[in-house]
Amino acid sequence: MSVTLKDVAQAARVSVSTASRALTGTGLTSDRTQQRLVRIARELGYRPNPIARGLKTGQSRLVALLVHNLTNASFQVMAEVVQARLKALGYQMLLCIGGDDPQQESDTLTTLVDHRIDGLIVVPTGKNGAQLKTLAKDVPIVCLVRRDDATDLETVLADDPQGAYLGTRHLIELGHTRIGLIVGRQDTTSGRERLSGYVRALREAGIARDDTLIHAGHYVPETGASCCRKLLDLSRPPSAIFVANHEATLGVLRVTAERNIAIPDDLSLLCYEDMPWFEWHRPAISIVDNGARDLANLAVDRLLHRMDAKGNGSEGVREYRVGARLIKRDSCRQVDTPAPARSAKPKSSSSKSSAAKSAKA
């Protein structure tokens, strides 16, 4: 079917081994024959068979990226970045979707290693630490975005504590003192870390932590909606809400729209992680950018490094943090009263909510 090395060798009247050496550039050939072979190979349209090569060398030129889904905008840009970087180096990216499901993750991992991937970047569920640990002996692995505590794998993380701190401080600087937080479950690292950043900013500003303002739950729109309702129904509702996840943001936007709460006039809104439509939304939504692009790039850097370094891993650093940054758009507003809100601004909120009620019914 396709042209093999043997064909090339025959056409050039040399042995297969010479042909191989000439084409792979394993120096041991004279310049003359080398060039001749390269020319002939091109003429014949020879393309090395990665499978055969892989069998001998144990490499596949395949690098896998295992993420939870493709719905998450962060994962999208990560996938695109990884793909671009790898392709430039002659690797093919194997993009796999694990669905944040340990079983599926485990299956996929097995298949990938079967296929003798040369490297793996994985967003771990955290439930397959043992397996990952084992696999890491055979394949360079870098964890991305999430840590798997059961392993000591090199891990590239977003700086969630800092991001949450940055966001919260921004709101504080705008004069907000009652800041609602809708955050991820507290059994996830990101959930805990984002909460801690929020708390730290509050503490630094000398604002007492109020647990009625803090709601944790799954990263889905429904959670966002219900948490948002609870916050708004408080006797002293917050003047700003910090939503630590973009999925939840959907729910929040829905609820505020339903209740005709104007953003940022009645309520400031700050989100974590960007979505393409955030800047087209009206008002454009301010965010804390977790730096997906940087994360992906760093992960690739680290992976390549390990792939080069062959077996001799373990050089100290096991955890990298990529800084978050604040992107100010139009959904947060300076608050009139820098002093702690009394049962302030009852006019706007009450009038609005009644209007909403009528609009809905």
Next chain:
Amino acid sequence: MSVTLKDVAQAARVSVSTASRALTGTGLTSDRTQQRLVRIARELGYRPNPIARGLKTGQSRLVALLVHNLTNASFQVMAEVVQARLKALGYQMLLCIGGDDPQQESDTLTTLVDHRIDGLIVVPTGKNGAQLKTLAKDVPIVCLVRRDDATDLETVLADDPQGAYLGTRHLIELGHTRIGLIVGRQDTTSGRERLSGYVRALREAGIARDDTLIHAGHYVPETGASCCRKLLDLSRPPSAIFVANHEATLGVLRVTAERNIAIPDDLSLLCYEDMPWFEWHRPAISIVDNGARDLANLAVDRLLHRMDAKGNGSEGVREYRVGARLIKRDSCRQVDTPAPARSAKPKSSSSKSSAAKSAKA
């Protein structure tokens, strides 16, 4: 490193060939030895090496999906569907991103075939017909969503004419007679087809086509915004806008928000292709669903069929159309005056928009 067939054979005190036959189930072994081998293989944790196997069989158990990007929600669900289906059959999906760029597409295709993929589902740019045609001799290929006219490849398409027709008719049934259309460039199939569906619905309803209501451009938010402005600035602006692409929708939403145009009261909005946040938007956005899920499933079906059928392709049907369907949400509204709009509905629109204005300002 890992357990090979030889190890299993040795442990079972049979030859490698017997082991191979027992494990692959190529019938020619006694039940007893077969079961024994299976057991031993499991005990030893034997996993066949797909590379070695591939070398011999010429197959890789890899199926590639080549799409333009991951930003497009349709591609996301397609990728997820394809991945799920293939995995269930023991294939690994190779997801590749071509960026709608012919050069990149071409490179990727070459790499993929080098890797001896067993099948390919591709959203073609349309510029690499010759190459695709050649590759199709070696690998089963199915085109998805777009046709490459230079080939006679089996193609699974959305029924854009019907989708556009359905959407337009829906708006007409709601009493709209001036319906703006923001559609893709007319040098793309989908652009032309969506326009044709729109035109047909108009014709059937006896509504004269008005070219000032039709705007074509790239599928990006900016286009949506500028086209939307042009439509709104018309002396007789449309009472409904049909946006034939979700990216453009972003621009439209922005502009309507900027101008305090209430949807659906002042303007009905209907979009093509779903986005996860459409139903969380307020108002939830009605759409024509192009059936990404069905498209992907059908493409997989066809691909599997060809992969089974080995070489003997060409059995007539080369083009499949997957029906679109209308999903009514809250962004389209019955128009008061079934008669052609004069500068009608000043009451509702003005009252609403002023309300909106106050709420926002």
Next chain:
DNA sequence: CGATAAACTGCAAACGATTGCAGAAACGCT
């Protein structure tokens, strides 16, 4: 019980590359 067919098993050659080893050619030097 012996012959014949059926069922099973093993040997060895592939698949298409890479690579250690040893022989051959080219070169420099005296």
Next chain:
DNA sequence: AGCGTTTCTGCAATCGTTTGCAGTTTATCG
């Protein structure tokens, strides 16, 4: 010219499987 180096080249083994062929066992039946 002869010798020692250096540089090239080819042979053959190897990676882990699959598979045609031939040989061996077991079953079947008269």
